[in-house]
Amino acid sequence: MPGLDGIHWVFPEVEGWPLKQAVEPKWERTYNVLWQRAALRDARDLHQQVGFDVVHHLTWAGIRAPTFLGALAAPLIIGPVGGGETSPPSLRDEIGLRGRILEGIRDLSNSTIAMNPLVRSGLARASAIFVSTADTQNLFKGVLRNKATVFTQLGLPNLPSDRLPRSPSGPPRLLYAGRLLYWKGVHIAIRAFAEVVRQIPNARFTIVGSGPERSRLEDDIRHNKLLGSVEFIPQLPQNALFELYRNHDLFLFPSLHDSGGFVVLEAMSHGLPVVCLDLGGPRDMVTPSSGVVVKHNGQNSAQLATMMAREICRLLASPETLSVLSAGAVARAQDFILAERIKRFYDRALEFMPRGDPTVVRQLDQVLSIHQ
Structure with a gap:
């Protein structure tokens, strides 16, 4: 592989504890x-x-x-x-x-x-x-x-070579991709989306991922009467996820303590603006020119969801702003x-x-x- 010619690889082994390829060891x-x-x-x-x-x-x-x-x-x-x-x-x-x-x-x-x-x-x-x-x-x-x-x-090794102009059409579409764990904050995104739908009834939310929170999140969707507005996709080939980046309007990432959040960087590299919380690594990646960082300010989940919904509605109301943020997201990804x-x-x-x-x-x- 170009650029790796000068690397000499050595693979230490733990005596008496053999590993299977691509399988994490117990303990x-x-x-x-x-x-x-x-x-x-x-x-x-x-x-x-x-x-x-x-x-x-x-x-x-x-x-x-x-x-x-x-x-x-x-x-x-x-x-x-x-x-x-x-x-x-x-x-x-x-x-x-x-x-x-x-x-x-x-x-x-x-x-x-x-x-x-x-x-x-x-x-x-x-x-x-x-x-x-x-x-x-x-x-x-x-x-x-x-x-x-x-x-x-x-x-990022490079910006996507197959990156095409984003082409969202039809109703406003929001996207989340990642594991469905309690600390990923997807429950806050669903609550925020419920408030968005009250103002933009034809809005849609796609959730890509799997995990132990799936059943609880489905209960939240039923409770908020969002069955026709939210789509769950357990997993996707990478190219299919890239296509979702191109045909959605905003990427939601309400994680409570991610140190990184590679999917945020990946979404921006495809020109998808990001809405995240001022927590963990994403708050440092997302800039005012590439998305919105929602401050939690000691609020509870319901209050924070309202703040997030307000920002989402503001952005969706202005295609010009979304277009500027899309270009800014790509520019920000270039920094990485x-x-x-x-x-x-x-x-x-x-x-x-x-x-x-x-x-x-x-x-x-x-x-x-x-x-x-």
């Missing part, structure tokens, strides 16, 4: 810790042979996964990592008891993450920690905070082309490298990149 977090130790073993051997200038640990993009590569005598870059995001307490009113318990556990985990000895050891030894959002950066204090910088892990983002990433990483090391400051020719 995956335990496996991850053991795999990190196997990776350190192989990395030590490689470091003796090569003498790396920099070690870059690519995790699952989660702050809770440890790295032991700080034990090598080379500057360590970690990330980008996320996971420090959490849902506002005011928006937990409609996620059910199980959801509230899980969010409480997440809060506790976030508040103690820097105390976890496995995680803290790797962070303490790092020269630079890249985090996906300010929420994750805010978990750190003192020295750890000083070497943490926000940089989303998302990127991988080749340039990788360059910007390592340029910023250089700012954190130890002073007085001319080899590292001059170039990053020999980088040991670890990911599972």
